[in-house]
Amino acid sequence: xxxxxxxxxxxxxxxxxxxxxxxxxxxxxxxxxxxxxxxxxxxxxxxxxxxxxxxxxxxxxxxxxxxxxxxxxxxxxxxxxxxxxxxxxxxxxxxxxxxxxxxxxxxxxxxxxxxxxxxxxxxxxxxxxxxxxxxxxxxxxxxxxxxxxxxxxxxxxxxxxxxxxxxxxxxxxxxxxxxxxxxxxxxxxxxxxxxxxxxxxxxxxxxxxxxxxxxxxxxxxxxxxxxxxxxxxxxxxxxxxxxxxxxxxxxxxxxxxxxxxxxxxxxxxxxxxxxxxxxxxxxxxxxxxxxxxxxxxxxxxx
Amino acid sequence: xxxxxxxxxxxxxxxxxxxxxxxxxxxxxxxxxxxxxxxxxxxxxxxxxxxxxxxxxxxxxxxxxxxxxxxxxxxxxxxxxxxxxxxxxxxxxxxxxxxxxxxxxxxxxxxxxxxxxxxxxxxxxxxxxxxxxxxxxxxxxxxxxxxxxxxxxxxxxxxxxxxxxxxxxxxxxxxxxxxxxxxxxxxxxxxxxxxxxxxxxxxxxxxxxxxxxxxxxxxxxxxxxxxxxxxxxxxxxxxxxxxxxxxxxxxxxxxxxxxxxxxxx
Numbered sequence: 344x345x346x347x348x349x350x351x352x353x354x355x356x357x358x359x360x361x362x363x364x365x366x367x368x369x370x371x372x373x374x375x376x377x378x379x380x381x382x383x384x385x386x387x388x389x390x391x392x393x394x395x396x397x398x399x400x401x402x403x404x405x406x407x408x409x410x411x412x413x414x415x416x417x418x419x420x421x422x423x424x425x426x427x428x429x430x431x432x433x434x435x436x437x438x439x440x441x442x443x444x445x446x447x448x449x450x451x452x453x454x455x456x457x458x459x460x461x462x463x464x465x466x467x468x469x470x471x472x473x474x475x476x477x478x479x480x481x482x483x484x485x486x487x488x489x490x491x492x493x494x495x496x497x498x499x500x501x502x503x504x505x506x507x508x509x510x511x512x513x514x515x516x517x518x519x520x521x522x523x524x525x526x527x528x529x530x531x532x533x534x535x536x537x538x539x540x541x542x543x544x545x546x547x548x549x550x551x552x553x554x555x556x557x558x559x560x561x562x563x564x565x566x567x568x569x570x571x572x573x574x575x576x577x578x579x580x581x582x583x584x585x586x587x588x589x590x591x592x593x594x595x596x597x598x599x600x601x602x603x604x605x606x607x608x609x610x611x612x613x614x615x616x617x618x619x620x621x622x623x624x625x626x627x628x629x630x631x632x633x634x635x636x637x638x639x640x641x642x643x644x645x
Numbered sequence: 646x647x648x649x650x651x652x653x654x655x656x657x658x659x660x661x662x663x664x665x666x667x668x669x670x671x672x673x674x675x676x677x678x679x680x681x682x683x684x685x686x687x688x689x690x691x692x693x694x695x696x697x698x699x700x701x702x703x704x705x706x707x708x709x710x711x712x713x714x715x716x717x718x719x720x721x722x723x724x725x726x727x728x729x730x731x732x733x734x735x736x737x738x739x740x741x742x743x744x745x746x747x748x749x750x751x752x753x754x755x756x757x758x759x760x761x762x763x764x765x766x767x768x769x770x771x772x773x774x775x776x777x778x779x780x781x782x783x784x785x786x787x788x789x790x791x792x793x794x795x796x797x798x799x800x801x802x803x804x805x806x807x808x809x810x811x812x813x814x815x816x817x818x819x820x821x822x823x824x825x826x827x828x829x830x831x832x833x834x835x836x837x838x839x840x841x842x843x844x845x846x847x848x849x850x851x852x853x854x855x856x857x858x859x860x861x862x863x864x865x866x867x868x869x870x871x872x873x874x875x876x877x878x879x880x881x882x883x884x885x886x887x888x889x890x891x892x893x894x895x896x897x898x899x900x901x902x903x904x905x906x907x908x909x910x
Contacts, residue, residue: 351865356697356771358762383893392897419760419780426740426759437741441872444763445739499890503882510874511737512766521874524882532889558896562889569885 350580355513357639363417367410368505368631369534371451372527374406375498376535378458380558382495384551385482395543395551397465400481402538403498404462407455414451428452443508450500457494464490502531509634516583516638520576523634526569533562534627537604537620544617556616560608563623567601570630588637591629600626649749650792651728651850652801652809653817655824656862657836659721659808661704666693666723668803669702672788676778696724697774701785702800707861722853722862723800723809726751726772726785727840730847733871734764734773734784742781749814749850750787755779769846769868787851814850824854839864846870 381399384392415424423431427448430437439445460480464487467477481487506523517523536559543552570592574581584592604619604626669675678684678699686692691706703724710717728750735743735751742757743764753764753773758781765773765782776783788798796802801811810817821838828836836856840849846868859866 349860349866351769351867351869354771354860354863354865354868355767355769356695356765356774358766359775360762360766379890380893383890384897387894388897417761419762419775419782420758423740423757423759426742426757427761430741431757437739439739439741441875442737442739442763443875444737444761448739499886503886507875507878507882508763510878511871512763513733513769513869513871514766517766518869518871518874521877521881524878525885528882528885529889532892554896558893561892561896565885565888565892 350515350519352513352515352518352580353641355515357514357641358512359639360417360635361639363413365628365631365635367413367417368527368635369628370406370413371410371505372502372531372627373535373538374403374410374458375454375501376531377406377539378403378454378461378498379495379502379532380535380539380555381461382482382491382498384555385491386488386495388551388554392551392554393468394546395539395555396481397468398543398546399535399539400458400461400465402542403494404455404458407451407458407501411451411455443504443511447501447504447508450497450504454494454497454501457490457497460490461494499528503528509638514638515580515641516577516634519578519580520573522569522573522576526566526573526630526634529562529566529569530627530630533559533566533601534624536562537623537627541617541620541624544613552616556608559620559623560605563601563605563608567597570597570601583637583641584633586637588633592633595629596626596633600629647747649814649850650787650812651750651814651817651852652725652787652798652811653821653841653852653854654723654725655808655810655821655854656720656722657824657828657833657854657856658806659704659723660806661706661719661721662805663693663704664803664805665702665800665809666700666704668799669785670700672791672799673701673786675699675701675776695774696726696770696772696784698776698781698783699774701725701783705862707857709857709861720856720861722855723804724863725800725851726787727770727846727852728785728787728850730843730850731870732846733767733769733869737763737767737871739763746789746792748787748789748792750789750792752786752789753782753784755781755783758782767871769865771863785851814848817852821852821854 377399381396384396415421463477464480479486480490482491503524506527509517510523512518536555599622604622607615607619686694689706693703696703705722705724707720732751740757742754746752760781773782773784797811801809825836839855840852
């Protein structure tokens with residue numbers, strides 16, 4: 344065997360991060376992305392955007408709860424999940440600024456707090472008893488702006504750090520590029536706006552949806568550029584995708600998940616936009632499947 | 646702190662007896678894999694195959710034979726955790742379960758580890774694995790419990806040829822350098838030390854004398870820290886966040902829009 348040219352990342356062992364983690368990456372992106380878009384609509388949009396922003400908050404908090412559950416269930420010892428946050432021997436906070444997983448555990452907690460506040464505000468908007476004070480947790484107003492900005496930044500972090508988490512390893516593909524965070528963040532933005540378009544169409548607020556569709560087109564173009572840059576950045580290791588993973592990446596992620604939705608957007612019509620949104624969601628999920636599983640199957644995998 | 650301790654594994658005198666594997670399993674009470682059902686690798690006399698949560702020592706059999714089997718040689722290496730001075734596993738561990746001991750060795754505390762498996766992906770040597778009994782990540786502790794009472798690690802104690810030598814890093818380096826010189830004088834060319842100097846992850850506290858390229862033994866030629874991509878990755882991701890944010894502001898800002906056509910997105 345000619346072992347001379349083997350990249351050093353091929354000698355590491357696979358961590359067996361599989362479907363639970365893939366779903367976490369996907370739903371985490373949606374949680375962060377929908378909150379970010381909702382916060383932005385609240386902060387720079389007008390009153391006609393409020394219904395769609397409310398939908399974003401209503402999605403973000405349940406989604407972040409699901410994320411926490413997925414991560415806990417994936418642990419070898421789920422009952423020790425709190426060891427990520429509290430040092431089990433001293434009781435002091437456990438935090439490592441240079442460990443993306445440590446940062447991510449805290450980000451989930453902090454983002455989850457903001458998402459909970461905004462969720463309360465979104466429920467309050469329904470006009471139930473006691474809703475008035477809760478509405479103050481949403482912009483306009485200083486407290487609402489604080490929740491929106493804090494949660495929006497947290498949401499962006501949650502969307503992008505997952506790529507850095509994979510990169511800060513010694514696994515093939517994941518740690519052979521510095522662009523995974525870029526692709527994960529853009530994909531989170533596109534899938535989140537797609538979800539809001541698909542679910543928001545029923546709310547009937549065309550004004551906000553139209554602007555969301557404009558955002559969706561911009562991020563899909565960015566997503567395509569980031570995908571090409573990601574493949575190029577892998578250099579010779581990109582050959583690992585001359586397999587079923589490459590077919591899934593080109594046909595499923597780039598074709599069905601980006602190019603077809605772009606064509607549907609340009610063709611116009613709400614039915615096409617909703618169909619495009621569904622395809623973007625499928626493509627975003629497939630992207631995470633390819634990234635996670637194509638590396639899991641390389642090098643030492645037993 | 647005690648003087649840094651470690652292993653020097655001289656592969657030129659390993660006979661592949663696997664006494665180190667057995668001694669390690671015995672001392673550390675590591676159970677058999679697959680519930681004791683033997684599975685054969687099918688392509689080698691080595692049926693242990695790899696280091697993982699149940700195998701903290703692994704004697705790798707490298708069988709180099711010509712197609713016609715007229716010429717060939719065995720390379721044998723007892724592999725183990727490298728106890729890196731700059732340890733990737735320790736860097737990423739989010740629970741603080743992985744610590745550096747007073748002997749400058751790297752140990753996973755099983756009562757703190759919660760099985761997130763980040764260290765498995767971070768180790769450039771593929772040393773760590775999940776132990777299905779404890780459901781935590783495990784690897785060689787360099788027999789921390791034996792070191793505490795002045796004993797040498799079980800594998801080094803059991804090795805019948807002294808292929809595995811235990812001692813202070815300073816002393817081991819001297820012995821290793823002398824052995825390379827000795828082999829060279831005897832006409833055995835190509836022997837060299839892997840991980841003995843501090844260029845590789847600050848130095849490996851478990852280093853090797855090898856007879857062929859590292860890859861032949863399943864070792865990376867250029868092992869790296871997991872954080873090497875972090876700075877650039879974080880920078881690119883932050884820039885992307887700014888661009889996506891601006892795209893959102895551009896798309897959502899109020900600019901005296903006319904009511905749009907209800908039928909077109």
